[in-house]
Amino acid sequence: MPTKVPQSNSSRAAGKPEPRELAILRLIHSGSHYSRLDLARRTGLSPASITAIVRSLIARNLVTENEGVSSLVGRKPIPLEIRADAGYLIGVDIGSFYTRIVITDINGRIAHKHQIETGIPEGRVRVLRRVFECVHQAIREAAVTRDSVLGMGIAHSGVIDTETGVVLSFPRPGQMSEWKNVPLRALFEQEFRVPCLLEDSVRTGAIAERCFGLGADQDDFLYIEVGVGIGAAFFFDGKLYRGAGGKAGEFGHITVDENGPLCSCGNNGCLETLASCAAIIDAVRVALDRGVDSKIRDLAGANLEKIGIELINQAAAENDSLAFRVLQDAASSIAIGLADLVNLLNPRLIIFGGALFRAAPQLLSDPLKRIIKQRSLEKSALDAELKVSPLGAEAGALGASRMIAGRALEDLYDHALER
Numbered sequence: 001m002p003t004k005v006p007q008s009n010s011s012r013a014a015g016k017p018e019p020r021e022l023a024i025l026r027l028i029h030s031g032s033h034y035s036r037l038d039l040a041r042r043t044g045l046s047p048a049s050i051t052a053i054v055r056s057l058i059a060r061n062l063v064t065e066n067e068g069v070s071s072l073v074g075r076k077p078i079p080l081e082i083r084a085d086a087g088y089l090i091g092v093d094i095g096s097f098y099t100r101i102v103i104t105d106i107n108g109r110i111a112h113k114h115q116i117e118t119g120i121p122e123g124r125v126r127v128l129r130r131v132f133e134c135v136h137q138a139i140r141e142a143a144v145t146r147d148s149v150l151g152m153g154i155a156h157s158g159v160i161d162t163e164t165g166v167v168l169s170f171p172r173p174g175q176m177s178e179w180k181n182v183p184l185r186a187l188f189e190q191e192f193r194v195p196c197l198l199e200d201s202v203r204t205g206a207i208a209e210r211c212f213g214l215g216a217d218q219d220d221f222l223y224i225e226v227g228v229g230i231g232a233a234f235f236f237d238g239k240l241y242r243g244a245g246g247k248a249g250e251f252g253h254i255t256v257d258e259n260g261p262l263c264s265c266g267n268n269g270c271l272e273t274l275a276s277c278a279a280i281i282d283a284v285r286v287a288l289d290r291g292v293d294s295k296i297r298d299l300a301g302a303n304l305e306k307i308g309i310e311l312i313n314q315a316a317a318e319n320d321s322l323a324f325r326v327l328q329d330a331a332s333s334i335a336i337g338l339a340d341l342v343n344l345l346n347p348r349l350i351i352f353g354g355a356l357f358r359a360a361p362q363l364l365s366d367p368l369k370r371i372i373k374q375r376s377l378e379k380s381a382l383d384a385e386l387k388v389s390p391l392g393a394e395a396g397a398l399g400a401s402r403m404i405a406g407r408a409l410e411d412l413y414d415h416a417l418e419r
Contacts, residue, residue: 022413024053025082028063029107029409032216033079054080060416062086082106086412087150088142091401092135092188093201093394094156096120096172096228099131100397103142106150106409108212108402112142113394124178132191150408151194153400154184155201157229162246165198171264172228195411197404202231202249203240204399205353205389210235211402213391214351222347223389224251225354226334230272234345252276254337271337275330277309277355283326284312294322313360330356331363332371339375346380353389361388 027042028034034042040050057063066079084105093100095118103112116134119127139146158170158179165185169176185198199207206223209215215223219238225231230252234241242248252272253265260269261279273279285304288297295315300306315323338350352364364386373381389395 019413021053021056022410024050025057025062025409025413026406028057028080029082029405030211033066033081035077035079037077039080060413060419062412062416082409084109087148087408088144089150089401089404089408090135090138090152090192090194091204091397091399091403092131092152092154093204093396093400094118094127094131094154095201095396096157098393099127099134100394101135101138102394102397102401103138103144104398104401106405106412108398108405110394110398111144112138113397114138114141115393120172120175124182128187135192149192149194150411151404152188152192152196153204153403154188154196154198155204155396155400156184156198157201157227157231159247160198160200162197162199162242165196167198173264195404195407197400197407199400199403200231200233200249201225201396201400203233203242204397204403205391205395206233206235206240206351206399207402208391208395208399209351209353209389210238210240212398213389213395214349214387218349220347221349221351222341222345223351223353224334224338226276226352226356227354228276228278230276230334230354232341251337251341254340256333256336271333275333280309280312280326280330280356281307283329284322287322287326292322295320296323309355309359316360327360327363328367332367335368335371336375338368339372339381342372342376342380342384347384349385349387351387351389353391353395355393357388358393364388 024039027039036047036050036054040047054063062083063080064083066081084107086106088111089104089106091102091104097118099116099118101114102110104110114134116130119130156167159168161168165183167179167182167184170179185196188196202225205225209223215221215235219235221235223233232249232251234249253263253267253270255267255269256271256274257269261273262268263270263273284296284307288294288304295318296307296312299311299315312323312327316327357363369386372384391398
């Protein structure tokens with residue numbers, strides 16, 4: 001059955017048919033080293049047509065052949081890919097604690113990565129100045145020429161308007177006015193003079209998963225990220241679902257306890273107030289302030305500011321009752337919310353990213369799986385496979401760089417036609 005050519009953030013006029021060569025170029029870029037035969041099977045075009053298109057793309061210096069592998073039954077089909085030296089993409093993930101930057105080739109291979117503390121309490125102006133300088137530094141250290149940078153993707157954990165490239169708000173204490181209606185995409189374009197796109201950081205993590213991680217062979221999956229906040233992203237039929245206003249995925253703001261703490265969104269008992277990394281750390285600090293005996297105090301050297309998710313999980317692994325209980329309570333709250341999603345969407349795969357599950361992947365087994373089985377319909381619970389993302393902390397930045405790749409690929413194609 002013919003495969004749909006992947007959609008991208010295109011600058012072409014809406015409704016205008018895309019050149020067949022560009023469509024095949026996108027398919028080569030999206031695939032796992034597709035051969036000519038693979039392309040014919042996936043598009044429904046004849047082998048002769050595919051051969052002619054590929055020959056043209058190679059002649060335009062856009063596509064290259066990987067070395068074929070010989071076998072006893074003859075030569076295997078030759079895989080194709082976009083020329084790795086065609087240009088570079090930059091991904092920037094501005095998080096509440098850390099900003100992560102990756103520089104990748106057009107195919108998504110990381111050539112350089114860097115991490116700095118964001119310093120959110122210092123205010124937006126100083127944060128952006130620091131991030132800009134860090135990107136410039138990364139470009140220098142990667143020995144990448146400015147002309148070879150084709151575009152930049154920016155991920156931010158605030159409320160994003162992707163169409164205008166504006167951060168509408170950032171629901172963190174002391175940051176609502178700092179990050180209200182900030183034209184972040186335009187600021188990056190002004191600084192770096194390359195095309196930029198802005199997206200929610202959870203969605204860019206899901207994009208990375210779809211292209212490079214556990215979702216690479218899955219058209220439908222849920223991506224749940226638990227860090228300072230909690231968010232979700234959904235892929236349906238191979239497409240990222242954004243919702244009518246582009247705000248889908250606010251999993252952290254579903255109510256799991258009507259009598260729970262007040263959330264920054266104005267509601268009580270949102271999942272984010274009970275199960276985010278910030279909530280877990282706050283719960284531990286409150287308990288220690290009240291005199292609860294715990295190994296966490298010793299591990300932190302009596303400095304409660306040093307307490308993080310990794311340290312709490314270390315204490316739990318050493319049978320510390322406070323650490324174990326706080327982590328279990330958070331995971332139980334997440335599972336209660338997930339049970340509703342499992343019943344509603346009947347997903348085959350749920351991928352977990354973010355600091356909590358990187359530090360404590362064992363939470364998937366118990367209590368998450370157990371509670372989902374208790375609260376979901378039996379068949380839906382059995383259908384859902386739960387896995388922790390293998391991509392690590394730079395997933396959001398990697399997905400941001402991939403997000404701009406479609407636009408960069410189109411520009412490369414247009415420039416090749418002009419030569």
